[in-house]
Amino acid sequence: MNNFTYTKATDIDNAVALINAGDDNKIIAGGTNIIDLLKYFIIEADKLVDINKISGINELTELPDGGIRIGALLTNADTAYHPVIEEKYPLLSKAILAGASPQIRNMATNGGNLLQRTRCYYFYDIHTPCNKRELGSGCSAIKGYNRIHAILGHNENCIAVFPSDMCVALSALDAVINISAPDGERAIEFSGFHRLPEDRPDIDNNLKKGELITSINLPEKGFSKNYSYLKLRDRSSYSFALVSVATGLELENKIIKEARIALGGVAHKPWRVKEAEDFLIGKEPNRESFSAAADRILNGAKGFDHNSFKIDLAKKAIVRNCMMALDPSSQRPGAKPSL
Structure with a gap:
């Protein structure tokens, strides 16, 4: 240091x-x-x-449009257990509680969660080439041990994944990030905050130099009736996702009126495909519909020597999680999803 x-x-x-x-x-x-x-x-x-x-950015406040603003300094734990989040945005609460450990969630802030770096082994090993650490040095993971790495949105420059659980739910909820800068304030839609590697894998997000995240806006719609967060990992405690899925559904007369599906552990940023969500509108909420949507979400997925299994795993996770969203009580420990 x-x-x-x-x-x-x-x-x-x-x-x-x-x-x-x-x-x-x-x-x-x-x-x-x-x-x-x-x-x-x-x-x-x-x-x-x-x-x-700094006062004022460690609070949760209601917005005039019925949404909620969560401060960047509010801890992950305080956010997940806040009665308003548990009631209106249970998808976010469950995603946060799936991440890290209680001790870390008690310290980690919402703003910091958005900015965390990949846990790629080679990124943390300064003796190996890594384009995220030293642009132009190469990506050791492509021909190395790449079991936890990306199957979507990657290129020859980087196959690292973004590790956050919270951000997968924020992606599905269409959150907005509020930022203070030397020249004033601005807001970024969540879908435009994190980046794919492209030609600058060393840049994780579109936060500019000297800017500060102050809060996150959640829209009024929280999918509190039909939601689910599923995290598949090597061990059930304190492990990053191989694949995670955040699903929010709005149903009307047993037909899908709106669908949100975001994936974690598969790309350089939380992964959403609007075409797949639009496909589900007007469909019956069943395995066949969700399987067809999963095919659209995973279109173009490509694995490597050690992580090709994640493609099939991701499809099964999407279908399972969407089915679980039909009955959130199926997410209780020991409960069986209605597959």
């Missing part, structure tokens, strides 16, 4: 000014990811700007 200075920001404007005062000044909130990145020499910092004392 390199030497750095530490300071506490007093408000949002002060935090933005401090970030912009140096090329390698970085934000710290919960610190559950950035400290590891510093310890393993993956990133360096001249100054850490602590934003934990």
Whole structure:
């Protein structure tokens, strides 16, 4: 870990000014990811700007349109267990609780969750080539051990996946990210926040230098009646997803009126295919419909030596999760989904 200075920001404007005062000044909130990145020499910092004392961005507030705004400094645990989230956005609550451990969720913030880096083995091994660490050095995972890696949206530059559970649900919910910058405030639709690798795999998202995430807006529609989050992983505790699926359905007269399906663990960002969701509108909510939608979601999927199994796994996970969304009570431990 390199030497750095530490300071506490007093408000949002002060935090933005401090970030912009140096090329390698970085934000710290919960610190559950950035400290590891510093310890393993993956990133360096001249100054850490602590934003934990900033008021107003650690709260949950109702919006005039019926939606909810969750502060960037609100912890994952406080968000997941908030009565409003549990009631109106249970999909988000379940996704958050599927991630990390209770201790980490007590520290990790919502803003930090959006910004966490991949857990690709080669990204964390500074002795191997990695285009996310050093652009142009190559991608060791393509011909290496790539069991946890991408099957969608990848290219020859990077096959890493984005690790967040929370963000998969935020993607399905069509959240909006609010940002403060030196020249004012702006908002980014969630679908446009994270990036695919393309020719800059070292850039994970479209947050600009010196900008600060302040909050996340959730629209009024939370799919609280028909929802499910399914996470398939190597062990049931404290493990990142091989494949995860967030599903929200709106049903009317036993016909699908609206569908949202987002995948995690399969790409450089949460993966949604609007064509597949539109296909489900007007269909009966059954295995055949969900299987056909899954084929559209996974169109173009390509595996590698060790992760091709994820294509079939993802299809089965989509179908299973959509069926579980028809009866959220099937998500209780030990309950059997009606497949």
